[in-house]
Amino acid sequence: MIVMKFGGTSVESAEAIERVAEIVASRSKRSPVVIVSAMAGVTDQLVSMGQKAPSGDCEISLGALESMRERHLHTASELLGKKRAATLASRLEPYFSELENFIRGLAAVRELTPRGSDYLLSFGELLSSIIVADAFAARGLNAAWVDSRECLVTDATYTRAVPQMAETRERASKKIMPLLSKKRIPVMGGFIASTREGVPTTLGRGGSDYSAAIIGAALDADRIEIWTDVEGMMTTDPRLCPDARTIKQISFNEAAELAYFGAKVLHPATLLPAIHQNIPVYVLNSRNLKSTGTEITAQAPRSRDVFRAITAKKAVSIVNVVASRGIMVHGFLRSVFEALDRHAASVDIVAISEVSLSFTMETKRLPQALLADLEQIADVTCENDQAIICLVGEDIHGKPGIAASVFNTVAEAEVNIRMISQGASEINISFVVSESDVPKAVRHLHEYFFPAGKNKMAIAKRNGGVRERKRVNGSASGVRASRLANQKEKPAGKRAAAGTP
Ligand code: ASP
């Protein structure tokens, strides 16, 4: 049995849903369970209706609801033809009436609670899954719509509910296994669940991947396929480097680092239920039927490349905090970290020396009040328009010379490095550069560490790179790079608080 999850862009239109049907048909012998997101943009629209209606004026929200209704009915009629679409429309209309009543209710009570918000957002996935199931049936697939709220059990932490695995396992198997044994294809909405008492909940924005992992784990799937609109995870952003290629295999930890430092394909944390059970997860391209994509597993085999990928996280600020004279060093660090804690600040990279500390944060998440707080204890400067470049790969562990090649390459690109970090786990090397230097630095690094397939010279250069470069140490870039490498060893920059968002 396999789980196939299709994201919002994969079900955004009749044409996209056609492709989904074809892909699922090609897997029909493997007993697929299909999980779909809301049609692209729908969850955002529901969120905005829920924000506007409580102001008392619900006309805008009702207008948006009407376009949403038209979009769904139009997609259904394109997929199903007149007669069948009319039957489906009569099944969908009650959902739209329920939504309308709810929006009027919001305008009356002037409040949207977290519980109400989950109820509201659940409609996106309910509608898309019903349409997809019917489109499958119309194409000869033996589909059966399944109400996710009857399979996934969570606690009552509305908007970010926590799955209750034992009960989910029980309910999901009871609902889904009999369908599979009758060779039916269950189709269900991602993201939505319910409490033990049946109150609708959601798993947090982007939660359909999480649903796929939960259902996969609950039913002991052979594999989980996350179908999206790109060709898996890439060695770097293809808009920066046309040579970027798909990563064939990657470990869970590597994928998590990549996501944290800017790769946008998926939040690996949501795959944990599957990874814990050793179920491989594939990220595939729904625009390419033959997609082989990226395989994510707990442990991935070594690749011929030193790194798995290079990523860049832009719109970052560096904050420099320098202890005013007279402050005890240990007291200084404690007060800085306490300030970070008080403002629930999630920092990316931290570099510490005896009397100063620099850290980076996404500019939009940097509270001004934190800076004001820090100014009470130290001299503070802040620089915007910075970026973190991160090279990820478990194979770098215990290998000498890798950092030197990285920094040599950056020096050759004539890019200045502001901060450096390599944690003791040695799964990534990251450093901060000015945002405008990102394209140059990433292109050079990608060319060096991921030489194009048949470029033997480049591969030889890479494999012998460390030794070869020692010889050029007298050159300007060599001197600069070794200085950078020293810089790295001394202040021992460390990654802190690296939870995946
Ligand atoms: N539709 C939900 C969202 O947009 C869940 C998902 O797409 O994964 O957040």
Ligand code: MG
């Ligand atoms: Mg989505």
